[in-house]
Amino acid sequence: MSTDQAWGRVAAWQRRRLAVRVFAAAVFIGLMVPAWRVSxxxxxxxVDGIPLAADFVRRLFPADFTIAGEMARACGETAAIxxxxxxxxxxxxxxxxxxxxxxxxxxxxxxxxxxxxSFTRSIPVIILALLxxxxxxxxxxxxxxxxxxxxTGMLGKLYADEFESVDGxxxxxxxxxxxxxxxxxxxxxxxxxLPQLLSLSLFRFEMNVREATVLGLVGAGGIGYYIQLYAxxxxxxxxxxxxxxxxxxxxxxxxxxxxSRRRVL
Amino acid sequence: MxxxxxxxxxxxxxxxxxxESLTVRRGERIxxxxxxxxxxxxxxRAVKGLVxxxxxxxxxxxxxxxxxxxxxxxxxIALIYQQFNLVGRSTVYENILAGCLGRLPSWRxxxxxxxxxxxxxxxxxxxxxxxxxxxxxxxxxxxxxQQQRVAIARAIMQRAALLLAxxxxxxxxxxxxxxxxxALLGAxxxxxxxxxxxxxxxxxxxxxxxxxxxxREGRILFDLPSSEIGPDHLASIYRKEEA
Numbered sequence: 001m002s003t004d005q006a007w008g009r010v011a012a013w014q015r016r017r018l019a020v021r022v023f024a025a026a027v028f029i030g031l032m033v034p035a036w037r038v039s040x041x042x043x044x045x046x047v048d049g050i051p052l053a054a055d056f057v058r059r060l061f062p063a064d065f066t067i068a069g070e071m072a073r074a075c076g077e078t079a080a081i082x083x084x085x086x087x088x089x090x091x092x093x094x095x096x097x098x099x100x101x102x103x104x105x106x107x108x109x110x111x112x113x114x115x116x117x118s119f120t121r122s123i124p125v126i127i128l129a130l131l132x133x134x135x136x137x138x139x140x141x142x143x144x145x146x147x148x149x150x151x152t153g154m155l156g157k158l159y160a161d162e163f164e165s166v167d168g169x170x171x172x173x174x175x176x177x178x179x180x181x182x183x184x185x186x187x188x189x190x191x192x193x194l195p196q197l198l199s200l201s202l203f204r205f206e207m208n209v210r211e212a213t214v215l216g217l218v219g220a221g222g223i224g225y226y227i228q229l230y231a232x233x234x235x236x237x238x239x240x241x242x243x244x245x246x247x248x249x250x251x252x253x254x255x256x257x258x259x260s261r262r263r264v265l
Numbered sequence: 266m267x268x269x270x271x272x273x274x275x276x277x278x279x280x281x282x283x284x285e286s287l288t289v290r291r292g293e294r295i296x297x298x299x300x301x302x303x304x305x306x307x308x309x310r311a312v313k314g315l316v317x318x319x320x321x322x323x324x325x326x327x328x329x330x331x332x333x334x335x336x337x338x339x340x341x342i343a344l345i346y347q348q349f350n351l352v353g354r355s356t357v358y359e360n361i362l363a364g365c366l367g368r369l370p371s372w373r374x375x376x377x378x379x380x381x382x383x384x385x386x387x388x389x390x391x392x393x394x395x396x397x398x399x400x401x402x403x404x405x406x407x408x409x410x411q412q413q414r415v416a417i418a419r420a421i422m423q424r425a426a427l428l429l430a431x432x433x434x435x436x437x438x439x440x441x442x443x444x445x446x447x448a449l450l451g452a453x454x455x456x457x458x459x460x461x462x463x464x465x466x467x468x469x470x471x472x473x474x475x476x477x478x479x480x481r482e483g484r485i486l487f488d489l490p491s492s493e494i495g496p497d498h499l500a501s502i503y504r505k506e507e508a
Contacts, residue, residue, distance in 0.1 A: 006388045006397050010358055013401035 060240035067238055070226065071245045078222035079249065081140050081215065082208035085147030090201055092152040097159030098185065103171070104163060114160070121153025125211045129220040140221030147208050147215075158200045159193075166192040198264045202257040209253045213246050223249075266290075266342075266427045266459055271321035273304075273311050273483075282307050282483040284321070289427055289459035294450065296470035296491070297463040299480030299502050305463035308480070309429045312461070314338035325426065340367040343425035345449070347432040349412040353405030357396055357415050360404050362387040364422025390418040393455075394448055410441035414448055421452050428453050430462040434469065446473055467499050 099105050100113035125146050132142030166189055174188030216224025223242055230238040266289045273282040282304045289295060297305045311319040314335040322332045325341075333341065343364075351360045365383045366374055373379065379387075391400055394414040399407055404415055413433060420428055430449060434442030450473060453460040464470045470477055471491045479486040479502040486501055 003385070003388060003392065006392055006400060007385070009397075009400050010384070010388060013356070013358070 056236070059236040060243075062237060063240035063244060064235075064237040065241055067241055071223075071241055074216075074223040074226050074242070075245050075249050077140050078212045078215075078224075079209060079253075081144045081147060081222055082205060082212040085144045085151055085212070086201065086205040086208050088144075088148040089151030089155050089204070092148075093155035093159050096152065096156040097163060100156060100160035101163035103166075103168060104181075104185070104189070114157075117153050117156040117160070119153070121150060121157065123150065125150045126214065126218060129215050129218050133219050138219045138221075143212060143215035143220030143222060146220060147211060150211075151204055151208060155200065155204050158204075159197060162193050162196045162200065163189060195264050199261045202261050202264075206253050206257045210250055213250070267324050268312055269322045269324070271308075271311055271319060271323075273307055273316055273319045275318060280304070280307075280483060282311065282319075284308065284485055287312075287478075287485070287488075289461055291426075291457050291459055292454065293476060294453065294460045294474045295462070295476045295478060296474035297461065297478045297480055298465075298467055298470050298499070299463075301465075303480040303502070304483040305480055306431050307483070309344060309431050309461065309463060312338070312427075313342050313344045313429055315344075340423070341425055342427045342429060343420035343423040345413070345416050345420050345428070345430040345433055347435050349409075349416045349436070351404040351412055351415055351419075353403065355404060356401050357391065357399045357404055357407070358387060358401055360415050361390050361418045361422050364390075364419040367423065387418075387422055390421045391415075393421065393452065394418045408441075409437050410445055413437065413445045417445070417449055417452055421456060424456070425458060428458045428460050430460070432463055432465065435465065442469075467494075 096113050096117055100110050100117055102110045104110075105113065128146035128149050129143055132145045136142050136145070170192065171184055171188045174184050177183075179187065212222050212224075214224045216222045216226065217228050219225065223246055227239055227242045227246075230236075230242065268284060268287040271282065271284040271287070275281075280302070297308065299305050307316065310316050311321075312323060314323075323338055323342075324332045352363070362379055362384065365379070365386070369379070369383075388400070391397060394417055396411065396414060396418065399411060399415075404412060407415065413436075428449075433445055433449060437445060446469070449462075450460070452458075460474075462470075462474065464473075471494055474491050476488065477491050477494050477498075478488050479498055481502045487498055489498070
């Protein structure tokens with residue numbers, strides 16, 4: 001083949017690529033323009049709102065630290081909700097994740113488990129919290145249930161993906177020793193997947209701490225309850241204390257989980 | 266190309282590489298032989314400038330002096346990897362074109378605007394390697410031999426003074442490996458580049474190279490024309506430690 005023919009082939013490919021890009025750009029603009037309108041996005045309104053936002057921030061100061069005790073208790077409650085919720089979701093996610101992994105479970109079982117997980121994580125935590133509040137009443141308990149329920153769906157899916165990506169040849173070798181299903185899982189699968197499972201679980205815990213801070217808005221316990229309480233009473237200097245506590249707590253949890261993740265990986 | 270006082274030591278590891286002097290002239294074909302762990306790959310990577318721990322100098326022969334900086338080494342020495350290291354999702358043409366990235370200004374790289382003469386050079390390199398049918402195919406759809414030829418075309422495109430190849434036959438079956446070696450030797454001869462290749466097969470090394478370096482435990486034991494290599498030399502690099 002001559003240089004000219006080769007050149008023609010490259011040119012044709014470049015034209016095809018250009019056509020694809022033009023099409024993709026057209027689709028993107030076609031979606032972006034109406035979506036911008038529907039979301040009533042307006043740079044003007046945003047700019048006009050800056051003084052109002054500044055005023056709100058100004059009223060947060062000076063923060064009122066007389067409620068430090070209340071603040072610490074609320075933070076502890078939020079962390080406790082996240083911790084228990086995460087542990088419960090890990091237990092259920094392990095079981096469902098094993099059933100949902102297509103290399104471990106028969107097709108229909110895996111498909112069913114995947115559907116269960118997908119349904120479980122499709123409901124936002126805040127809506128689950130509303131549901132559980134109406135079932136078991138106000139307080140941290142319904143919040144913990146909401147986190148455990150949603151977390152099971154999220155973690156189960158990630159666990160299943162992790163199980164599916166382990167080296168099948170090693171599972172085959174363990175099975176080749178005559179080991180049964182439990183033997184393969186215990187001595188072939190878990191040793192390979194464990195560091196990733198721990199890392200995913202720590203990450204989930206970190207996210208749950210953040211989720212748990214807003215549960216109080218619907219009466220499901222934790223620091224969010226106090227934030228909405230003081231905001232409604234226009235006691236912004238107390239809101240400021242609570243918000244500072246949330247930021248500090250989330251940063252601390254980030255640091256702790258980041259540090260432990262580096263240890264296990 | 267001259268290498269002087271090259272030293273590599275990794276903290277917490279017993280392995281060390283020490284090369285007092287190594288010269289590669291234009292058109293020379295040098296094979297490095299040695300057991301696994303003898304430092305063949307480390308030597309190539311250190312010459313290329315990919316080992317941050319390495320100390321020592323690499324200079325161009327004809328310019329009689331100026332020591333090359335790490336950036337200059339990255340640009341003027343091309344390395345062909347055992348596992349090809351192509352961008353699998355990109356086309357053969359794009360992979361080859363990447364060979365000229367080191368001499369383009371950043372704005373051209375950012376916008377993907379390759380000058381016409383570079384695009385023509387990429388196509389010529391592809392034709393030279395017999396890749397005309399595969400030009401706009403994804404690199405990961407190609408066979409191992411074809412992928413290694415794309416890697417060679419990318420190295421040609423780099424217009425390096427020195428071509429390094431790390432076990433270019435090891436990931437391929439013997440016949441494909443031989444074809445790839447012929448292509449590599451042909452390219453180096455055509456473009457007047459020096460060639461430094463690590464190989465694990467002494468027979469292939471003697472057949473393809475005109476000089477052989479024997480390595481053991483990070484040192485060069487011998488540096489001889491391939492016609493002078495005998496069983497004793499091979500035994501000296503492959504023999505196990507005596508108790």
